[in-house]
Amino acid sequence: MLERALNGGKLYWTWIGFLLAVFGVGFLFYLQQWNVGLGITGMSRDVSWGFYISQFTFLVGIAASGVMVVLPFYLHDYKAFGRITILGEFLAIPAVIMCVTFIVVDLGQPYRAMNVIFHPSPSSILFYDTIVLNGYLLLNLLVGWTCLHAEKKSIAPPKWVKPFIILSIIWAPSIHTVTAFIYAGIPGKHFWLTAVMAARFLASAFASGPALLLILALIVRKFSKFDPGSEAIQTLGKIVTYCMILNVFLLGLELFTAFYSGIPGHMHAWEYLYAGIDGKGVLVPLMWLSAILAAVSISMLVFPQVRKNETLLAIACVCVFFSLWIDKGFGLVVGGFVPNSFEQVTEYWPTLAEFSIAMGVWALGFLILTVLYKVAVSIKEESGGEAIH
Amino acid sequence: MKIERREFLKLAGLSAIFGLGGTAIAASVQQTPSYIPDPKELTGKRWALVINMDKFKTDADVKRVIEVCHTKHNVPNIPNPKQEVKWIFTEMMENVFPEQQDKYLTEHYKHMPFLTLCNHCANPPCVRVCPTQATFKRKSDGIVMMDMHRCIGCRFCMAGCPYGARSLNWIDPRPYLDPKKINPEFPTRMKGVVEKCTLCYELIAVGKIPACAEASNGAIVFGDLEDPKSEVRKVLAETYTIRRKPELGTRPSVYYVIGGMKDAGKGA
Amino acid sequence: MYNGGKIILGLIVFIGLMAAPFIFGLGKGNAKPNPSIDTPAIKAMEKKQCVEAKAVMKTEHMKMLNDWRDSVVRDGKRLYVATDGKKYDMSLQNTCMKCHSNKAQFCDKCHIYVGAKPYCWDCHIAPKEGA
Structure with a gap:
């Protein structure tokens, strides 16, 4: 089926060329990082995780969010999602691949990465993260590919795939829960040490993921003969709305606990992120941008009339996506490290090389996404789009 | 295969006969090679340090301790503070014990540089989070060790350590070593691995105490926390000591004497 | 053969590339x-x-x-x-x-x-x- 990805117009190839170029630039910078070390990044002794790990964290959410279309379709027989389940599954695949790539580019000794398997350490959350991420990748490849193959032949997917679908539905929240546990179980990092971390992760994932999927569905509709369907898009819009509100609510809970208790360690990171400490606050404008985007998106999304207008809905979803990308794909990780263990402020900002490498990984992800979507959409164009199950 | 084996036995046998003269009969009985600890090794169940900053008379005394440690272990001197590597270093008391911050605290302590290093916790979060057991706790004596050969540089331990005791080699550290001072008996590190104080396990193994304690003129006391007769236990019984962030449940093995000692306060 | 010329050319290039280390190492006994x-x-x-x-x-x-x-x-x-x-x-x-x-x-x-x-x-x- 993959050969269908080789059949595209000028726009398609320009897009592929663009992604390859971004990937190439990132790869060149990665060669530099390989030779010099992580010293070419903006990370430091105090802020020892930065853009790479925050992107990883954000993308685990995107990967997990595929379940938001798979679950209603398979468990509740919600037919409108039949047309886009494959888009959800095929979004999860590049998302997980980006996650793993971000972990690898973040390693100081990448060629020792297999030590995680040679010397398994069940006390480490990364051990479980390796298992759940790779498992989720395999599940989505298996389910997505099998169902699409069946659709190509206009037959129902084989029965044996059903248990794997159910498993992938259970599996999806686990990948983001485990990722949250990376942070939520560390003593001494008050900003992360919170029981609602996993809940917040899932809420923000189920807002940002469907928001991205909605935008992708609109793009697919614009550039192909396959229509994901207005009902599916509207339902996605509702999911984004509820989950975004839930996410902001959980954020509010954090703020309440930190500031009503008045415990300095719990307030410091928030103060640093949104106000700066001792005149140091490179992240302040970004965090406020995230807050404003969140406010704008929610005030748009809560009105059904606004959501009905697909242009406004798309704008609101772009706001949701970038708001959460900043909040989780940047502030959440950096905020945990500032102030440091000595309550001193060391600031972090990614370097050009680091940013380029990260964009290279995104380009790789979008390249895989484009190819997978191209295959899926070309089959959908032929079959009329309805998945049978 | 056969030839190799025959040759091996022949050579091994010959070496035993010719090499050992008088003991030839006993030694000619071939034994399977084995690993044993050095009989000189200091033995303790949980090594600990008690640091009394008041006993450091001058800044130079503090610097000397750092210098001795860092030279002995080929710790590089990287000028960029973001990429520093340090095993033992100073921060002001109000930073080492941020929860004790108080503007009325005696000035003597408030801005006193306190030595800080890996706490060799009894319940170390760094060990818990490490995905490869590159950092691990020695069961025999409680030292939190680093296996630099195994570390993948994921830096989970740096996030996990609540004491800022760990450093990644962001770049190749070798250019930042003073060629005149390199200790040829200890390795350096390579880029991309995390390092920290190992409580001079290499000295303990041959019956010596950690270099910082040795160089401190009695300001740092080293001993076995689980031996009631040890010197650290004596100090802990006689004076008021505190540990860094004990509320986190890490159970640090590094104690700080605050006042209370006969000569407390005379130092500054 | 469909696209025969291209396939043969491709094969030659492939074999050439794979054999390059041996060809260049010829006669330089180590x-x-x-x-x-x-x-x-x-x-x-x-x-x-x-x-x-x-x-x-x-x-x-x-x-x-x-x-x-x-x-x-x-x-x-x-x-x-x-x-x-x-x-x-x-x-x-x-x-x-x-x-x-x-x-x-x-x-x-x-x-x-x-x-x-x-x-x-x-x-x-x-x-x-x-x-």
Whole structure:
């Protein structure tokens, strides 16, 4: 089926060329990082995780969010999602691949990465993260590919795939829960040490993921003969709305606990992120941008009339996506490290090389996404789009 | 295969006969090679340090301790503070014990540089989070060790350590070593691995105490926390000591004497 | 054959690329390496004997070094009781290289020949040669 990805117009190839170029630039910078070390990044002794790990964290959410279309379709027989389940599954695949790539580019000794398997350490959350991420990748490849193959032949997917679908539905929240546990179980990092971390992760994932999927569905509709369907898009819009509100609510809970208790360690990171400490606050404008985007998106999304207008809905979803990308794909990780263990402020900002490498990984992800979507959409164009199950 | 084996036995046998003269009969009985600890090794169940900053008379005394440690272990001197590597270093008391911050605290302590290093916790979060057991706790004596050969540089331990005791080699550290001072008996590190104080396990193994304690003129006391007769236990019984962030449940093995000692306060 | 010309051309290019190392290496016979044990410390030895027999060291030294490092770093056992009962401090820098102080002549010769790139020396300090 993959050969269908080789059949595209000028726009398609320009897009592929663009992604390859971004990937190439990132790869060149990665060669530099390989030779010099992580010293070419903006990370430091105090802020020892930065853009790479925050992107990883954000993308685990995107990967997990595929379940938001798979679950209603398979468990509740919600037919409108039949047309886009494959888009959800095929979004999860590049998302997980980006996650793993971000972990690898973040390693100081990448060629020792297999030590995680040679010397398994069940006390480490990364051990479980390796298992759940790779498992989720395999599940989505298996389910997505099998169902699409069946659709190509206009037959129902084989029965044996059903248990794997159910498993992938259970599996999806686990990948983001485990990722949250990376942070939520560390003593001494008050900003992360919170029981609602996993809940917040899932809420923000189920807002940002469907928001991205909605935008992708609109793009697919614009550039192909396959229509994901207005009902599916509207339902996605509702999911984004509820989950975004839930996410902001959980954020509010954090703020309440930190500031009503008045415990300095719990307030410091928030103060640093949104106000700066001792005149140091490179992240302040970004965090406020995230807050404003969140406010704008929610005030748009809560009105059904606004959501009905697909242009406004798309704008609101772009706001949701970038708001959460900043909040989780940047502030959440950096905020945990500032102030440091000595309550001193060391600031972090990614370097050009680091940013380029990260964009290279995104380009790789979008390249895989484009190819997978191209295959899926070309089959959908032929079959009329309805998945049978 | 056969030839190799025959040759091996022949050579091994010959070496035993010719090499050992008088003991030839006993030694000619071939034994399977084995690993044993050095009989000189200091033995303790949980090594600990008690640091009394008041006993450091001058800044130079503090610097000397750092210098001795860092030279002995080929710790590089990287000028960029973001990429520093340090095993033992100073921060002001109000930073080492941020929860004790108080503007009325005696000035003597408030801005006193306190030595800080890996706490060799009894319940170390760094060990818990490490995905490869590159950092691990020695069961025999409680030292939190680093296996630099195994570390993948994921830096989970740096996030996990609540004491800022760990450093990644962001770049190749070798250019930042003073060629005149390199200790040829200890390795350096390579880029991309995390390092920290190992409580001079290499000295303990041959019956010596950690270099910082040795160089401190009695300001740092080293001993076995689980031996009631040890010197650290004596100090802990006689004076008021505190540990860094004990509320986190890490159970640090590094104690700080605050006042209370006969000569407390005379130092500054 | 459909697209026959292109396939054959592709095959030729592929074989050419794969065979390039052999073609360029033709006639440049590599002499078998002969690692030197000509160091002051070894010269001073009455019986020139490594921790184990030469044949064992030749084939097993890499595994041995791996085991040594795990024993020292992870198990805290740093003495090696050899086949002949002699005890050695298990240390690359302080035992192996004290005798084999000629890394370039002893280690590198074979490693370069067989294309092995052990990363020992990224951390472990090689003895100063010619000193």
